[in-house]
Amino acid sequence: MSKHAASGRRRAETPAAPLRPRSTDRSTGRRRAETVQRPLGASAQKLAIGAAASGLVLTVALPTTAAADIPMEQPTPSAAPAVSADPNVTLSFDRAALTSKFDPDAKLQGLTVAGMDVTPAAAKGTLATPLESELVQASSFGYRVSPITGAAGELHTGQDFAAACGTEVTAAASGTVTFAGWHALGGGNRVVLDHGNGVETTYNHLSAISVSVGDKVQRGHLVGASGSTGASTGCHLHFEVMVNGTAVDPLGWL
Template sequence: MVNTKNWKRFMIAIMCFTVASTVMVYPGVIKNADAVTIQEQKNQLKDVNEKKSKTKEQEKEVTQRIMKKAQELEAIEASIRDQSAKIQSTHQEIDKKEAELKKKTENLEVRLRTIYKKGSVGFVEVILNSNNVSELISNMSFMQKIYRSDKAAISSVKKDQAKLESIQHRLKEEEKALTAKKQESIEAKKSLEEERSVIEKKLKQYQAEAEQIGNEIASAQAAIEAKMQAEAAERARQNAAGQGNSSTSAAPNSGYTAGTGQLGWPVRGSISSTYGYRPMFGDFHTGIDIPVPTGTPVHAADSGTVLLTGWMPRGYGNYLTIYHGNGISTLYAHNSSLAVSQGQSVSKGQVVAYSGSTGWSTGPHCHFEVRVNGRHVNPMGYL
């Protein structure tokens, strides 16, 4: 990243130097290196934008995963609430059984105490009140029956209580498992959120990088255009010096072809894609698209000088730009072939290229841009 940046800065510096030295020493020569540099920068921009859109996809995917985790977490929390309510009610039942058990135990104790207190008396009474041995046995077994029934009641309550306690134990184990699952879910969500923040950082970085390259391209273009203007002025000065004031063509702009300021259409047709943000592609369309069959003549929008001709397989394809003076230039892209060369003067309406579908294009059309001081503007304001 740093190396790329340094390299870019180096190239810009070289270019500025080239621009300056060309103006001073070799007026009239447009360095091909300028066009190459801009082309390379534009390729870089394309790369960064591709990375950006891929990162955006990642962000979308992670966000969806986070949303799913949040739903999962919500469901777990609902289960935990449910489980807590169950534990609570089981606890109340256990308490109830405990109270019952206490009461029953007390009953038995009271009875036992009575038997014990009246103990021997009671026993003697039983003996005395029994007329014979079989009656005595029957009376004694009656007392034993009462005792046994009390014991049975207690043991049944104890059994119920044990059952409830085992249910309680199971519920608590389940709750523990749910709590562990919740913790797991929270952690998974947290790590997804961390992942997203890394992606967002990357996205911001690409955004900044794309902006920087865009600015560098714009200033490189502006520098070339400034060079063109300086060259034109130099030629005009030389012409004026050579011809004196004998010729009517010795206007300040002679030596290069200046435009009228009013642009004409490069091709006839309807616009399929306007200037501006395109939600469908998620990009900014820097010109207008006019679909025409391959081989349709493309006309200069105004008189001027051919500023750049180039080949950009991942962008404009076969393209050229024309400088019209006053900081205004036009660009014609996706051509099948060019009819002019760099530095050539052209008149308004002259055929400068033949349309096609080269570069990033889905069908034959003329992509037309208008630039003011190197920055694209809406062509409709000039046509």
């Protein structure tokens, strides 16, 4: 067959497939996405089994900003009422004062005395001064040269306070009179008060005694008058503090 004959022949055309009308349901003919089930982990399986057994429904709480979108009402401050006063009136303001009362007798009774182990910090201020006037030391507690014999190394068992003869001598604390009379060992007219807990005070060289044995006296009660009786070189008060029978420095208690 010649080329010309081949070229004049028409090729058979493949009939076009008729167009299918489009359905109004767009999902027709499409394949639905299949849900892929993934195996649960061990902890998730236990949680799911426990929830199913108890009839609980598990929900997931997601954070929300709904509350933040609600405007908060700000309280409106109310103005304080105005205070007015008569310009001719004087206004004064008093500050309440806090006061506390020290009770030396209660502190003295609270001391636990064991020998001479009472510290000055614990005893300080528990005894009042035995003279109404200011105390003037004439001879201190401790070892000294005796003004009577001139011997060295004598233990002066109290504090000597200078006072004119006849000066009132008062109780250093509340207590009971256990001695009131003449002291043969040099104290002259002497008064001894028992304050409890092993604490005693003595008042020596008195020109007069105003109490008797057994009397209950209060702090500041008159017990006698200063003098120069007994082993004394002049008018004064020899004041002692005894703890369980042993003399201690009175200055640690006044």
